[in-house]
Amino acid sequence: MLATMRLPELSREPLSGSRAFFAVEYEPATNEVLLLDQRLLPTEIRYLRLRKADEVADAIRTMVVRGAPAIGITAAYGLAQLAAQERGDAAVFLMAIGVAGRALDATRPTAVNLAWAIARMARTAADVAKLEPDARATRMIAEAEAIHREDVAACKAMGALGAKDVPMGATVITHCNAGALATGGYGTALGVIRAAHAEGRIAKVLACETRPYLQGARLTSWELHHDGIPVEVITDSMTGHFLSRGEIGFAVVGADRIAANGDVANKIGTYGLAVLCGAHEVPFTVAAPWSTIDRRTPDGSAIPIEERSRDEVAKVGASVLVEDGIPCRHPAFDVTPARLVRAIYTERGVIRTGAGETPDSVVRRPQMP
Numbered sequence: 001m002l003a004t005m006r007l008p009e010l011s012r013e014p015l016s017g018s019r020a021f022f023a024v025e026y027e028p029a030t031n032e033v034l035l036l037d038q039r040l041l042p043t044e045i046r047y048l049r050l051r052k053a054d055e056v057a058d059a060i061r062t063m064v065v066r067g068a069p070a071i072g073i074t075a076a077y078g079l080a081q082l083a084a085q086e087r088g089d090a091a092v093f094l095m096a097i098g099v100a101g102r103a104l105d106a107t108r109p110t111a112v113n114l115a116w117a118i119a120r121m122a123r124t125a126a127d128v129a130k131l132e133p134d135a136r137a138t139r140m141i142a143e144a145e146a147i148h149r150e151d152v153a154a155c156k157a158m159g160a161l162g163a164k165d166v167p168m169g170a171t172v173i174t175h176c177n178a179g180a181l182a183t184g185g186y187g188t189a190l191g192v193i194r195a196a197h198a199e200g201r202i203a204k205v206l207a208c209e210t211r212p213y214l215q216g217a218r219l220t221s222w223e224l225h226h227d228g229i230p231v232e233v234i235t236d237s238m239t240g241h242f243l244s245r246g247e248i249g250f251a252v253v254g255a256d257r258i259a260a261n262g263d264v265a266n267k268i269g270t271y272g273l274a275v276l277c278g279a280h281e282v283p284f285t286v287a288a289p290w291s292t293i294d295r296r297t298p299d300g301s302a303i304p305i306e307e308r309s310r311d312e313v314a315k316v317g318a319s320v321l322v323e324d325g326i327p328c329r330h331p332a333f334d335v336t337p338a339r340l341v342r343a344i345y346t347e348r349g350v351i352r353t354g355a356g357e358t359p360d361s362v363v364r365r366p367q368m369p
C-alpha cells in the first residue's frame, strides 16, 4: 500500500489515525501545520509545512487542502498555531485571532464547516484570552485537535450507519472526493463506502471524474485504489448510460452545506447525478457531519455558491481547451433539492429525507442536538 509515500516526521501518532497518508496534521513540536499538497496528486506526494496563519489561508484558497471538513480543521489549526505565537495581552490576542479568523473565513464561501470551525475557535479564544500565553495556546491547540478528532469519529459513525443501506453486491457511484483527503480522516461518502466494503457489500465503486477540477479522477480513485477497494473512473457524462443499464445500485456523496430543509450543496455536477438517480429509482444519499448542517440557512437558494476561475474550465494543466477571450462559467457547487435525497447520514443519526424528514425536524429526536 502507498509504497511511494514520503511522510513528514511527526513527533507523535497523527490524529487522523493513519500513518499511510493524511490530509492535515498539526505538529506540536515545531508548531507547524502539515498539509498534503492535493494539487499534485496523484503524480506527486508532497507535504507542505506551514508556519503562519496567512500561509494556512493561502493553502485553503489555492486548494492545497480542500473538502469541507478538512478546510475547517486546517483553519482551526491555523488559529491554534497563531495562538502559540502571540504573546500580547488579552486584547491583542483576541484582535489577532479575529483578523486571522476573518482572513481564513474569506477563502472559500460555500463549505459551512470552515465558518463553523473558525467560530468554535473564536469562542475558545474568548474563554482563554485572560490566561498566560502558554496556557491559552495549550487550550487553543487542544480545541483544534478536538475538532479534528471529533471529525474522524463522526466519519466512522456515519459510515457505519450508511453502510447498512448499501445493497449487498452493489456498484456504488460517488462524485468529487469526500474521503480521507477531504476530512480529518476516513471520509464521509467514502466512509460509507469503506464501511460497506468491510461488510462485503460493494462490488465496485464508480468515481465520476468531476469536471473541471477532477477531484474524482485524481483523488477518489487514488484513495480507494490504495485501500484495495475496486474502483473505476468514468466521465461525468457517462452516469446516465450506466444508470440506464441498471449497473448502479446506490449513490453516496458528501456535502459542503446542508440547509435546514435538507437541500444539499455539493460539488458541481451533484444535482445532475441526483436527477439521473431519481429517474432510474436508484437511492441517492448524502453523508456529512453535523457541522455541515446550517440550520440558519432555510433552503438551498440561500447557500452562497463559489465561482472559481475561468482557467479551471478553459485549461487542463498546460493544455488550452478554450481559446483565450472566450468566457467560461465556473460555479464550483450546485444545490440538490431535499426531495431528490433519500437519506443524509450524520454522526447523530440518519435523516430520512426520502420520508419527509429534515435537519430541522429531527433535532427533536433524543439522540439529536
Ligand SMILES: CSC[C@@H](O)[C@@H](O)C(=O)COP(=O)(O)O
Binding pocket: 066, 067, 068, 069, 111, 175, 176, 177, 178, 179, 182, 183, 187, 188, 189, 215, 253, 254, 255, 256, 266, 267, 268, 332
Ligand atoms: C467530505 S467533503 C464534502 C465536500 O466538501 C466535497 O464533496 C466537495 O464538494 C469538495 O469540493 P472542493 O472544491 O474540492 O473543496
